[in-house]
Amino acid sequence: MASPTHPWPDKATIQSAMALAAWAPSVHNSQPWRWRVRSRSIDLYADMTRHLTATDPQARDLLMSCGAALHHLRVAFRALGWTGTVRRLPSAADPDHLATIDLATHEATAEDFRLASAIPVRRTDRRRYSSWPVPDGLLTQLSALIEDKGMVLVSVDKPDLRHKLAMDIAKAATLQDASIEYQDELSVWAGMPEGASDGVPGANIPRLPEPNADLHMRSFPGGELADNEPGDDLDAGVLMVLATLSDDPLSRLQAGEALSTVLLAATTIGLATCPLTQALEVTATRELVRTDVLAGWGHPQFIARIGWAPISAAPLPPTPRRPITETVEWSTA
Secondary structure, three states: OOOOOOOOOOHHHHHHHHHHHOOOOOHHHOOOEEEEEOOOOEEEEEOHHHOOOOOOOOOHHHHHHHHHHHHHHHHHHHHOOEEEEEEEOOOOOOOOEEEEEEEEEOOOOHHHHHHHHHHHHOOEOOOOOOOOOOOHHHHHHHHHOOHHHOEEEEEOOOHHHHHHHHHHHHHHHHHHHOOHHHHHHHHHHEEEOOOOOOOEEHHHOEOOOOOEOOEOOOOOOOOOEOOOOOOOOOOOOEEEEEEEOOOOHHHHHHHHHHHHHHHHHHHHHOOEEEEEOHHHHOHHHHHHHHHHOOOOOOEEEEEEEEEOOOOOOOOOOOOOOOOHHHHEEEOOO
8 A cells, every 4th residue: 555655554554543533522422424545545524324413403513523533533643653634625526525634654752642642541521520620721721722723712711601601501401302303312322231332321421410510411311320429619620612713514624623632632631521512502502602602703613621520530431432344444546
């Protein structure tokens, strides 16, 4: 697959990178991506057969999930000695073709190894966080990671703004919970038994979902996970909202890449994270978030809950992943 003038990773290296990319976060762990490995490039496609139409009617979460997988793949390749140049949305005739990645040799750095090592240990932690505040400097550090990407990560640190955002999230939950289609879809993708290859396992869902501080968390069926003890102190987790200037497919794809960037960086610091998209899946509450938090500027694409897990918190099990034989196609073209 390679020549002296056009080097290309061998199959084992590509498979290793794909295996790491598969750990990307996705809506309800649906893993809605397909890869095609060609002789000199790798293509990313949206797998629309995994579109959760009731939860994610505009496929925003699906595109962000694919964007997160794209960033995970690039991080994995850099640690393996390859850097990727990405052409996003390369085919006007095929909207499901999200990206083409060209590879070149790269000397891996300590930072490359550090980020790649965070991929398999990152978890979506839906439990209560501790009362330890996240230093402003760390939040600024996370925000700075995406400043040059045409988007902004806003820390919702003022009590009145946080209250408004919490109310917007609660309104979205009420509206979705009243939808039979949503409830039916959630029952298919949540509370998965041991041995499943996708969906949200019961072992990763709090058994008795209760508000984390003032925050209403999405209610999944089939929870088996004991929540962290609340103690006498409030959960000090913070909320951050990512906004893009546009709201087109490219912006959503890149928002997913930014989500991966933030989650992996937070993991290397030792922070617990949980992406929140419920308020942005409902048109009415997404507009409320845009007005309440962003003052009409930009388009909210995701909300991230970030904090410190209590020292006593039990480790979370990994969520299942589909084998790459189901998501990767090898082509001689």
